[in-house]
Amino acid sequence: MNLILLDPADLTTGGLARVSDPRRLRHLREVHRATPGDRLTVGVRDGRWGTARLATLDTQAALFSELVLDRPPPPPLPVHLVLALPRPRMLARTLEHVTALGVKQITLLHTRRVEKSYWQSPELAPAKIHDHLVLGLEQARDTVLPTLSCEPRFKPFVEDRLPGLLAGKQGLLAHPGMDEACPRGIHRPSVLLVGPEGGFIAYEVECLLAAGCQGIHLGERILRVETAVTALLARLG
Amino acid sequence: MNLILLDPADLTTGGLARVSDPRRLRHLREVHRATPGDRLTVGVRDGRWGTARLATLDTQAALFSELVLDRPPPPPLPVHLVLALPRPRMLARTLEHVTALGVKQITLLHTRRVEKSYWQSPELAPAKIHDHLVLGLEQARDTVLPTLSCEPRFKPFVEDRLPGLLAGKQGLLAHPGMDEACPRGIHRPSVLLVGPEGGFIAYEVECLLAAGCQGIHLGERILRVETAVTALLARLG
Numbered sequence: 106m107n108l109i110l111l112d113p114a115d116l117t118t119g120g121l122a123r124v125s126d127p128r129r130l131r132h133l134r135e136v137h138r139a140t141p142g143d144r145l146t147v148g149v150r151d152g153r154w155g156t157a158r159l160a161t162l163d164t165q166a167a168l169f170s171e172l173v174l175d176r177p178p179p180p181p182l183p184v185h186l187v188l189a190l191p192r193p194r195m196l197a198r199t200l201e202h203v204t205a206l207g208v209k210q211i212t213l214l215h216t217r218r219v220e221k222s223y224w225q226s227p228e229l230a231p232a233k234i235h236d237h238l239v240l241g242l243e244q245a246r247d248t249v250l251p252t253l254s255c256e257p258r259f260k261p262f263v264e265d266r267l268p269g270l271l272a273g274k275q276g277l278l279a280h281p282g283m284d285e286a287c288p289r290g291i292h293r294p295s296v297l298l299v300g301p302e303g304g305f306i307a308y309e310v311e312c313l314l315a316a317g318c319q320g321i322h323l324g325e326r327i328l329r330v331e332t333a334v335t336a337l338l339a340r341l342g
Numbered sequence: 343m344n345l346i347l348l349d350p351a352d353l354t355t356g357g358l359a360r361v362s363d364p365r366r367l368r369h370l371r372e373v374h375r376a377t378p379g380d381r382l383t384v385g386v387r388d389g390r391w392g393t394a395r396l397a398t399l400d401t402q403a404a405l406f407s408e409l410v411l412d413r414p415p416p417p418p419l420p421v422h423l424v425l426a427l428p429r430p431r432m433l434a435r436t437l438e439h440v441t442a443l444g445v446k447q448i449t450l451l452h453t454r455r456v457e458k459s460y461w462q463s464p465e466l467a468p469a470k471i472h473d474h475l476v477l478g479l480e481q482a483r484d485t486v487l488p489t490l491s492c493e494p495r496f497k498p499f500v501e502d503r504l505p506g507l508l509a510g511k512q513g514l515l516a517h518p519g520m521d522e523a524c525p526r527g528i529h530r531p532s533v534l535l536v537g538p539e540g541g542f543i544a545y546e547v548e549c550l551l552a553a554g555c556q557g558i559h560l561g562e563r564i565l566r567v568e569t570a571v572t573a574l575l576a577r578l579g
Contacts, residue, residue: 107564179562202569245563289526289577324579325416326482327344332439335569336576340526342561 106132106243108154109147111169116149122157122169128236133159133167145169148248153177178248182207182342183294185270189216189301190255191330193226197237199331204241204251206338211253212270214262218303224257263312270296276318279337280310281327283320287340295341299334343369345391345483346384347476348406353386359394359406365473370396370404382406385485390414415485419444419579420531422507426453426538427492428567430463434474436568441478441488443575448490449507451499455540461494500549507533513555516574517542518564520557524577532578536571 109129115122124130133139139159147169148154154176157169190213191199203211215224227233238251256262267276274294279287281304298313305313314320323336346366352359361367370376376396384406385391391413394406427450428436440448452461464470475488493499504513511531516524518541535550542550551557560573 202566205563205565205569206573207563244566247563323576326442326444326484328442329438329481332442332572335572336443336579339560339573339576342573 106136106240107146108243108246108248109133109145110239110243110248111147111149113149113152120170120172121160122147122172123166124169125166130162130164130167133162139167144171146246147172147174148178148242148246149174151249154246154248179207179246181209181249182338183292184208184338184341185210185212185274185294185296186334186338187212187214187256187270187296187298188330188334189214189299189305190219190223191301192220192223193228195329195331196223196226196228197233199334200234200237200253201241201244202331202335203338204238204247205245206335206342207245207247208338209249209251211251212256212262213253214256214298215259216301216309217259217306218301224255229255259309260312263316267296267313267316271317276313276316277341278305278310278313278318278320279323279333280305280320281322283322285319285321287321287323287337289340291341297337297341299330299337302330343373343477343480344383345480345485346370346382347480347485348384348386350386350389357407357409358397359384359409360403361406362403367399367401367404370399376404381408383483384409384411385415385479385483386411388486391483391485416444416483418446418486419575420529421445421575421578422447422449422511422531422533423571423575424449424451424493424507424533424535425571426451426536426542426567427456427460428538429457429460430465432566432568433460433463433465434470436571437471437474437490438478438481439568439572440575441475441484442482443572443579444482444484445575446486446488448488449493449499450490451493451535452496453538453546454496454543455538461492466492496546497549500553504533504550504553508554513550513553514578515542515547515550515555515557516560516570517547517557518559520559522556522558524558524560524574526577528578534574534578536567536574539567 147157153174155174158171160168160170390411392411395408397405397407
């Protein structure tokens with residue numbers, strides 16, 4: 106936790122901030138080993154970040170004073186990530202990675218090689234997702250929460266929603282064997298589509314290319330989804 | 343396991359290959375759900391890869407026939423990775439990531455912010471390390487095993503070994519706040535140095551810069567070591 110993310114609701118009148126949820130209190134004690142008087146790095150969700158002085162800390166709450174919030178969040182990555190739903194354990198880590206890397210729009214998509222049971226995972230509960238996104242922000246000293254949506258049916262997504270997502274953006278379909286290498290250092294807003302372990306099936310690749318996406322690859326090596334997503338975003342960024 | 347890595351010792355006279363270790367046998371049964379007659383992707387360690395026919399499979403051994411090994415391994419990444427020893431759980435994953443990405447020389451280094459207890463971890467046993475490297479190769483369809491060395495003392499490494507490693511190579515010190523952005527698509531052989539969670543201390547940064555390394559950064563975001571290493575290698579590759 107390189108930044109303590111405050112909710113706007115944590116801000117009290119008089120320029121103080123009050124944190125009372127168990128996760129952040131535990132982090133303050135166990136990771137920061139914070140004691141009253143310390144100046145810590147804090148940020149306000151969707152706002153600026155800087156430092157604050159820990160005024161009091163007990164089992165119920167932490168109170169911050171002297172908030173100096175003068176720094177804007179780091180620039181976002183202009184990439185909307187459409188990711189075939191990974192298996193639950195990998196989903197958690199991947200959400201943290203991609204949030205730390207600056208992705209602000211995430212869509213989790215069903216494809217043929219996604220196990221249907223993954224959609225029932227407790228990891229998809231909004232509170233769990235929110236926690237992973239916040240961990241990614243706190244890691245990267247960012248404050249802007251990504252938005253996340255689920256598309257549990259492939260065809261309606263491609264036919265009804267993808268054209269809208271691609272308006273004014275380039276669609277990049279990451280898939281082994283495609284013609285073009287992944288571009289480097291893009292500035293143009295993009296939609297990046299990444300398949301599941303085992304990849305998109307040929308029919309899905311056809312649909313996505315027909316919808317206007319450009320096929321890209323990362324070379325001969327077959328990477329785990331978690332590695333591939335980080336590598337793609339690092340190369341695009 | 344996108345490739346079954348055969349040891350040269352698995353090859354029998356008469357053009358057959360025999361696999362008898364429990365890990366690969368279990369993978370053949372449980373992941374590949376292989377049955378005799380299947381053609382599977384195989385490669386020989388440090389050699390070529392292609393396909394082979396699974397002739398027999400029982401609890402003791404798998405026998406492959408009709409080996410067609412006509413493809414060279416994918417090109418390596420010209421990067422020697424010097425990585426501050428991560429905590430054991432992250433070490434295992436990171437070794438798989440970097441091997442899959444094509445790194446062929448890995449040095450694990452002690453730095454001030456590496457917990458000394460990490461050097462006692464069972465994850466550092468040669469057999470454990472070997473297993474993680476092989477998993478990375480099998481993921482990426484590579485056959486060339488990386489070499490890995492341990493440097494449990496920082497100063498002797500920097501003074502006695504680093505100058506030799508840097509001969510004919512550029513040294514890249516990845517550290518937040520350095521002047522230059524991480525270069526993209528390098529071709530020149532490089533030594534990439536990555537610190538632990540919490541980073542190199544100022545003294546270590548000074549030593550490494552004085553030794554001729556160039557400081558590079560990945561932007562304002564602070565990334566976990568695991569994410570940073572993958573992102574750096576993807577950008578350099």
